[in-house]
Amino acid sequence: MKKVALFIALSLGLLGASEEEEIVLVKITKDIPYIYTTHKGHKIKIMRIQDPDHLLLDDYSKTSRPCPPFCLHPVKVDKDIQTIQTVEMIKFIRDKVNSGEGVVIDARLKDWYVLETIPSAINVPFTLLQKGDKEVARQLFEILGMKVKENGEWDFSNAKELAVFCNGVWCDQSPRLIKGLIKYGYPKEKIRYYRGGMQEWKLLGLTTVVEKKK
Amino acid sequence: MKKIILSLLFAVLGFALTPQELAVDVNYAGKERMLTQKITKDVFLIALGEEKAKEDLQKSRNEFERILYGLIEGDSELGLTKITANKKALQQAEIIKKKWLEFRKHIDKVLDGDYTQEDLNYIKNHNLELLQEANKLVELLVALNPTDKTENAQAINLAGKCRMLSQRIAKDVLILKKYPQESLTDLKRTIEELDLILDALENGNRKLGVKKTSAPWIQQELKKAREIWAELKKEIQNPQDVKKIVQLSDQLLAQMDKITKMYEAIVNKGRKIRAIKSIVEMFEKEKELQKHIINLAGKQRMLTQKMTKEALLTAIGYDPTSNIKLLKEDMELFDRTLHGFLYGDKGLNLPAVEDKKVKEEIVKVVEVWKPFKKEVENFIKTQDKNSLNYLVANNMKLLERSNNLVQAFKKAFPSYDFLEEARKEIVDIAGRQRMLTQKMTKEKLLVMLDIEKEKNRQNLKETIELFETSLNDLLNGNKKRKIVRPTNKKVIAQLKKVNSLWKDLKPIYLKEKLSQKEMDKLVEGNVKLLKEMDKAVLLTERVVDY
Amino acid sequence: MQWLLILFLVVGVLSGEEELKVKITEDIPYVDVEIDGKIVRIQRIQDTEHKLRNGYVKTSRPAPPFYVQEFEPIKGIETIGELELLDFIQKKYNLNKGLLIDARISKWYRLGTIPGAVNIPFSLFYEKEYADRLLQQLGVTIKDGKRDFKDALDLVIFDNGPWCQQAVREMKQLVRLGYPKDKIHYYRGGMQYWQILGLTTQKP
Numbered sequence: 001m002k003k004v005a006l007f008i009a010l011s012l013g014l015l016g017a018s019e020e021e022e023i024v025l026v027k028i029t030k031d032i033p034y035i036y037t038t039h040k041g042h043k044i045k046i047m048r049i050q051d052p053d054h055l056l057l058d059d060y061s062k063t064s065r066p067c068p069p070f071c072l073h074p075v076k077v078d079k080d081i082q083t084i085q086t087v088e089m090i091k092f093i094r095d096k097v098n099s100g101e102g103v104v105i106d107a108r109l110k111d112w113y114v115l116e117t118i119p120s121a122i123n124v125p126f127t128l129l130q131k132g133d134k135e136v137a138r139q140l141f142e143i144l145g146m147k148v149k150e151n152g153e154w155d156f157s158n159a160k161e162l163a164v165f166c167n168g169v170w171c172d173q174s175p176r177l178i179k180g181l182i183k184y185g186y187p188k189e190k191i192r193y194y195r196g197g198m199q200e201w202k203l204l205g206l207t208t209v210v211e212k213k214k
Numbered sequence: 215m216k217k218i219i220l221s222l223l224f225a226v227l228g229f230a231l232t233p234q235e236l237a238v239d240v241n242y243a244g245k246e247r248m249l250t251q252k253i254t255k256d257v258f259l260i261a262l263g264e265e266k267a268k269e270d271l272q273k274s275r276n277e278f279e280r281i282l283y284g285l286i287e288g289d290s291e292l293g294l295t296k297i298t299a300n301k302k303a304l305q306q307a308e309i310i311k312k313k314w315l316e317f318r319k320h321i322d323k324v325l326d327g328d329y330t331q332e333d334l335n336y337i338k339n340h341n342l343e344l345l346q347e348a349n350k351l352v353e354l355l356v357a358l359n360p361t362d363k364t365e366n367a368q369a370i371n372l373a374g375k376c377r378m379l380s381q382r383i384a385k386d387v388l389i390l391k392k393y394p395q396e397s398l399t400d401l402k403r404t405i406e407e408l409d410l411i412l413d414a415l416e417n418g419n420r421k422l423g424v425k426k427t428s429a430p431w432i433q434q435e436l437k438k439a440r441e442i443w444a445e446l447k448k449e450i451q452n453p454q455d456v457k458k459i460v461q462l463s464d465q466l467l468a469q470m471d472k473i474t475k476m477y478e479a480i481v482n483k484g485r486k487i488r489a490i491k492s493i494v495e496m497f498e499k500e501k502e503l504q505k506h507i508i509n510l511a512g513k514q515r516m517l518t519q520k521m522t523k524e525a526l527l528t529a530i531g532y533d534p535t536s537n538i539k540l541l542k543e544d545m546e547l548f549d550r551t552l553h554g555f556l557y558g559d560k561g562l563n564l565p566a567v568e569d570k571k572v573k574e575e576i577v578k579v580v581e582v583w584k585p586f587k588k589e590v591e592n593f594i595k596t597q598d599k600n601s602l603n604y605l606v607a608n609n610m611k612l613l614e615r616s617n618n619l620v621q622a623f624k625k626a627f628p629s630y631d632f633l634e635e636a637r638k639e640i641v642d643i644a645g646r647q648r649m650l651t652q653k654m655t656k657e658k659l660l661v662m663l664d665i666e667k668e669k670n671r672q673n674l675k676e677t678i679e680l681f682e683t684s685l686n687d688l689l690n691g692n693k694k695r696k697i698v699r700p701t702n703k704k705v706i707a708q709l710k711k712v713n714s715l716w717k718d719l720k721p722i723y724l725k726e727k728l729s730q731k732e733m734d735k736l737v738e739g740n741v742k743l744l745k746e747m748d749k750a751v752l753l754t755e756r757v758v759d760y
Numbered sequence: 761m762q763w764l765l766i767l768f769l770v771v772g773v774l775s776g777e778e779e780l781k782v783k784i785t786e787d788i789p790y791v792d793v794e795i796d797g798k799i800v801r802i803q804r805i806q807d808t809e810h811k812l813r814n815g816y817v818k819t820s821r822p823a824p825p826f827y828v829q830e831f832e833p834i835k836g837i838e839t840i841g842e843l844e845l846l847d848f849i850q851k852k853y854n855l856n857k858g859l860l861i862d863a864r865i866s867k868w869y870r871l872g873t874i875p876g877a878v879n880i881p882f883s884l885f886y887e888k889e890y891a892d893r894l895l896q897q898l899g900v901t902i903k904d905g906k907r908d909f910k911d912a913l914d915l916v917i918f919d920n921g922p923w924c925q926q927a928v929r930e931m932k933q934l935v936r937l938g939y940p941k942d943k944i945h946y947y948r949g950g951m952q953y954w955q956i957l958g959l960t961t962q963k964p
Contacts, residue, residue, distance in 0.1 A: 023693045026820040029827050049820045053701050056817040063812050063958030064782040064805045071785040072957065075841040083839075085831040085922060085948070169841065169949070169957065195841070200922065203952065204828060205819025366797070428799045430792050431854060479856035484796055486856070487878050490897050497884050498866055630886035631865065698822050756867070 026050050026205070029087055035094045037120040039209050044119045046090065049205035060168075060202045070170040075195065077175045080188040084163065086204055089194050092163045093120055102161040103144060107177035114211040118165065118201055121209075126166075126173045129180030137184035144186075156187050163192045168199030238293045240355045242281045244374045246310070246348040248467070249278040251381035254341040257324050258388035259460060261334055268325060275321055282311055285351075303354045310347045317344055338389055345378070368423045370477045372411050376439075376470040379408045383450070384463035391456055405447065412440055415473075432476050439469045504627040505755065506563060510551055511620045512645045514579075515613055516744070517548045519652035522609040523740075525593055526659035529602050532737065538594055545590045552579060555619075575622040579615045586612055606665060609656070613649075640697060643684050644751045647712075648744055650681045655740040658723050678723060685713060688750075702757045708750045715743050782806050782958065784846065791846045793876040794854050795962075800875040802846065805958035816921070816952045826923045829948060833928045836941035839948050840916065842957060848916050848945070849876060858914035859898065863930040864951075868920065872961040874954055877918075879964070882930035891937060900939075907938050916945045921952030 024033035026048045034047030055061075075083055084092070089104075096102025097120050106113050106121040113123040129137060138148065145159040162181070166173035178191055194200075202208065256271035281292070286307050288296035317340055320333040356371075386401040413419070416436050418426035427433060446462040453459060524541040528534045551562060555576050558566035567573055586608055593601035629638075657674035661667055686692075689709050691699030700706050719739045722732050782804045783789045790803035811817075832839050840848070845860075852858030853876055862869050862877040869879040885891045899911045915934075919927035931944055955961060 025691075025693055025698070025822050027823045027827065029823075048823075052699060052818075052820050052822055054819050055813075056819050057811070059811075061811040061813070061817045061956065062808075063810050063956055064808050066781050066808050067783045067804070068786050071783065072842050074843050075839060083831060085829070087828050087830050169953065196922070199956065203817070203819060203956070204923065428797070429794050429854070430799065431850075476855065479854070480794055480797070483794070483853075483856040486859075486897055487796075490878050490880065490894065493890060493893050493897070494866070494879060494881065494884065497881070497887070497890050629883070631881075631883040 024050070026052065028090055028204075028206075032087075032090060032094075035090060037093050037098055039119045039121075044207065044209065046093070046119055046207045054205060056202055056205075058202075060199045065170055067170070069172070071172070072169055073172060073175060073195070077178045077193045078182065078188065081178060081182075082192050083195050084192045085194070085196055086200055086206070088192070089118075089163060089165075089201075092161075092192065096161055096163075100160075102163065105162050105164045105177070107164050107166045107174040108171075109173070112167070116198070116208045116210050118198070119207060119209050121165075124177060126177035126180065129177065129184065134184065137180075141184070141186065146186075154185060156185070156190070159187065159190060161190045161192070162186075163194050165194035165197040165201075168197040169195060171197060239285060239295075240352060242285060242292065242294060243348065243352045243355050244377075246278060246281055247345055247352065247375075248378040248381055249274050249281075250341055250345045250348060251378055251385050252467075253278065253321060254337055255381050255385035255388060255460070255463075257321065257334070257337050258385060258392055259456075260324055261392055262388060262456060264457075271321070272325060275318070275325070278314070279318070282307065282314060286311065300354065300358050303351060303358060306347070306351045306354055310344070310351060313340075313344055313347055317341075334392070338393075341385070345382075366427075366477055366481045369415060369427065370474055370481065372415060372422065372424060373470055373474040373477055376408065376411055377467050377474065379404055379411070380463045380466040380470060383408065383446070384460050387450055387453055387459050388456065391453065401450070405450070408443060412436070412443055416440060427477075429476070429480065432473060435469065435473050435476065439466065439473060442466045442469055503563070503565070507555075508620065508623050508627070509645075510562065510564070511555070511616070511623050513648070514548060514551060514616045515620065516649040516652055517544050518609050518613040518616055519649055519656050520544055520744075521548070521590060522605050523652055523656040523659060525590070525602055525605050526656060526663060527737065528593075528597060529599075530659065530663060532733065534597075541590065542594055545587060545594075548583070549587060552576065552583060556580075569622075569626040572619070572622045572626050575615075575619040579612070579619050582608065582612050582615050606660065613653075639695075640688065641751060641754055643697070644688060644747070644754055647681060647684055647688075647747045648751065650677055650684075651740050651744045651747060653677050654681065654723060655736065658736070662728070674723065678720070682716070682720075685709070685716060689713060700754075702753075705750070705753050705757055708746065708753050712743065712746045712750055715739065715746060719743060780804075780806060782808060784959075785843065788843075788846070791849055792854075793849050795876055800960070800962060802849070802875055802960045804960075810958060812956050812958075814955070816955050821923055823923070825925065827925065828923050829925065829928055831948065833946070834931055834935065834941070837931055837935075837944050837946055838942075839946045841947075841949065842953065842959065844945070845874075845916055845918075845947050848914070852914050858916065861915055861917045861930070863917050863919045863927040864924070865926070870964060872963050873951070874918065875960055875962040877964075880930070882919075882926045882933065885930060885933040885937065891933075895937065895939075898939075909938060909940050909943070912939060912943055914943050914945070915939075916947055918947035918950045921950035922948055923952075924950060 024047065027033045028035075028048060034045055036043060036045050038044065077083070092102055093104060097104055104118060104121040106117045106123045107126045108123070109125050109127065110123055113121075113125075117123070124140065128140065138146075138154070141154065141156075141159065142148070144162070145156075147155045147158065149155050164174045164178055164181075166177075174193065174197065178193060181191060182188060196203075198208075253271060253274045256267045256274060259267035260271065280289070281294075283289070284292045284294040286296070286304070288294055317337070320329070320336045323329040323333050324337075383401070383404045386404055390396055390398070390401060410419075411422070414422045414424050416426065416433075418424060427436075442462060442465050446459065446466060449455065449459050449462060521541055521544045524537045524544065528537045528541065550559065551564075553559065554562045554564040555567055556573070558564055567576065586605070589601040589604040589608075592598055593605065654674055654677040657670050657677060660670040661674060687695060687697045688700070689706075691697050700709065719736070722728065722736050722739070725732065728736065780789045780803060784791070784804060790801050792799050792801055794800075848858055849860065853860055860874065860877045862873045862879045863882045864879070865881045865883070866879055869877075869881075873879070880894065884894065895907065895912075898915070899913045901908045901911065917927045917931055919925075927946060927948075927950065931946060934944060935941060951961075
């Protein structure tokens with residue numbers, strides 16, 4: 001698996017220049033062989049595993065997690081919230097996250113997040129807004145760029161665009177977080193739902209970040 | 215070219231053209247049955263003082279008439295074409311029309327509100343007659359349609375009949391209400407029939423030729439129909455509220471209509487999918503045929519080299535009997551295939567070529583082949599040195615023209631399959647390897663025979679290099695040439711087999727003087743190499759995941 | 761003998777109307793589909809430790825040609841998921857109001873497909889003679905020399921999954937032929953998602 005453990009990520013940045021000429025056999029799209037981003041200050045190259053024989057063998061190849069609770073989810077969380085997939089996610093990281101306009105949010109519990117996540121993702125467990133109140137929401141939203149006006153109104157005009165994900169089609173952590181975001185007024189047009197989540201990411205052999213080994 | 219093959223295939227697999235949907239006319243004729251009963255029911259509702267039924271009656275009357283005329287004259291909006299195909303059916307429709315025109319007079323009087331007891335009597339006594347005539351038409355039309363005699367077809371028929379019965383039962387009740395002295399026979403018969411059919415649909419009935427449906431959604435709807443019917447029956451036993459009976463019978467009509475359509479959907483869907491499958495099958499067959507043609511054309515290239523090799527082996531006195539025999543066989547195969555391209559050959563599964571450009575290229579091959587063949591024939595007879603020299607001097611030209619023909623075929627068969635495109639390069643290279651096995655053997659022999667020694671030594675070196683790098687690319691992939699490394703186990707195993715054969719043979723090709731044993735190995739080995747390479751080509755084409 | 765008994769018990773549990781452990785959603789344990797007079801039940805593999813172990817867990821098919829598809833590769837054509845597809849099977853496919861199309865080349869299709877799917881390889885629609893015949897089966901009529909799509913069927917089209925282009929090619933070609941976009945739906949997850957979720961497949 002193409003995992004980048006954070007403690008070795010530092011050295012990875014050095015590879016950048018020499019790899020420009022590399023012929024990539026397994027590209028992401030016709031025009032995108034790979035992209036760069038940063039994760040907690042470390043430069044990370046996101047690309048697909050280049051071994052055409054590689055199989056995904058870990059728990060993300062499990063077919064039958066019990067339902068309930070791991071039931072399939074419809075394509076849309078909300079009719080006004082855009083569902084995106086991997087290419088759009090990659091472009092989001094390249095165009096929005098890297099420029100500071102956007103944030104990738106891993107909606108899973110922290111245990112999941114530290115084991116493996118998408119590069120550049122920050123962790124906002126779905127429970128935060130479920131348990132929390134308006135005050136918790138305000139603190140979170142302020143981190144995401146919301147401003148409280150003098151009259152107390154919440155101003156989202158500079159709030160960041162979000163791409164929210166969890167484990168995949170059978171996971172309800174990101175739908176729940178998104179519902180929480182909406183509940184406290186985060187603008188729907190600034191939220192994207194990456195439905196395929198970790199599973200789709202890994203099925204395409206894309207680079208992941210590991211903070212803690214299992 | 216393409217069109218010729220296509221029409222050929224369509225002729226063979228013509229069943230794709232059979233009508234896909236259940237005949238519309240059967241449906242409409244079936245509806246007419248129901249309408250005779252609904253109209254009569256409405257008449258007696260009005261007779262019992264339910265003026266509101268007039269609107270319904272008017273609608274049903276118009277509908278009955280429109281369908282009737284549609285059946286006789288055609289009605290594009292209803293999707294009806296004139297039933298001209300069968301005189302009997304048309305005659306039957308005319309009979310209905312005659313009876314209807316008489317029947318209609320009395321209906322119109324009811325609609326106008328100036329009807330007498332006589333009008334009601336007429337309607338009461340003649341509606342079943344009209345129903346019977348409509349039923350006859352249904353049967354005639356069903357016989358006309360070569361419908362599948364499946365249980366589902368029978369179920370459609372029975373469920374359809376229930377629609378009529380639902381109206382008939384309401385009618386029977388209303389007539390009894392109006393004329394309490396009338397006999398109960400009609401009503402009893404209708405009840406029995408509904409009981410029987412509903413039970414048959416729900417549980418299956420061998421006599422009626424219907425099985426219990428396997429579709430849970432139809433079972434569900436049948437259960438609902440049964441519930442409506444039970445309620446209706448209860449009301450009929452104790453007919454207090456006529457309106458309730460009418461309402462329930464209409465509910466049953468709607469329910470049975472829904473069920474009929476579900477049965478129809480299953481039959482129609484099956485037909486449609488079968489038709490689609492047959493079209494796709496034709497398409498696949500055409501593509502297979504094209505692949506076959508290109509493969510044969512590709513093999514011709516190899517044969518040019520193989521023949522020359524065999525002539526050379528004969529010339530150096532290496533097993534002349536066998537090599538002459540092989541040479542003759544290869545010559546005949548080359549000749550037959552070329553002829554087959556032009557005129558078609560059933561045994562080789564080749565249709566005659568129509569495409570102008572391909573034809574031109576064939577003619578160009580023939581130009582070179584004719585004199586070449588003559589010299590081969592002469593060589594077979596006399597082993598004449600001049601003939602051999604001719605083959606040596608002209609085989610590359612024949613190869614070149616044969617290759618042009620392959621390219622022309624490829625152009626004539628446009629491929630929109632990008633997956634095949636991605637693999638084409640690989641198949642091309644693998645296909646060329648077959649020819650190279652023969653070419654290098656030929657060149658080796660030329661060197662041994664001291665014919666243009668230096669030039670042929672150089673050629674041999676280049677052929678070996680090309681063969682080797684190509685084989686290596688096929689095995690390990692080559693990013694620059696966009697050759698993907700195979701992941702399919704069978705393909706890998708086959709290529710490895712070729713590779714180990716080659717490793718064994720290569721030193722012999724490079725060696726200056728050969729012992730008898732080495733010579734044997736070369737002669738046997740190159741044919742084996744050719745065969746295994748051929749297998750690899752076929753595998754590459756066939757595997758799903760390369 | 762003992763293992764035989766255990767086997768019977770297991771089979772008994774699975775074949776009976778017992779509550780399934782791995783449902784599709786909380787309310788939908790399974791979906792029935794009618795194929796050629798027979799009912800096939802679509803449900804999920806019940807072994808909760810089961811892992812997918814065929815070519816569909818390959819992460820790195822060479823791209824080109826296997827580029828990852830956008831979520832909505834053709835504007836105006838709706839992308840649907842498994843639940844929407846199952847709903848389509850019940851409300852449209854079973855009632856002959858819609859068709860489920862496997863757009864892959866036939867060698868792939870023959871290895872296994874979604875129950876009920878009919879194979880129409882994408883390259884077929886590029887060849888007019890075949891396209892015309894097929895459109896007729898999809899309910900397209902010819903009026904005044906033009907194709908009329910009024911009664912054309914609703915379609916769900918799928919292929920191997922997000923990294924596969926075959927369905928998109930087929931849809932693009934259908935749109936070129938005039939097929940209304942609102943009658944086409946794209947099941948992007950395709951065979952990969954279908955199988956990674958342990959849903960029933962069928963060899964045609």
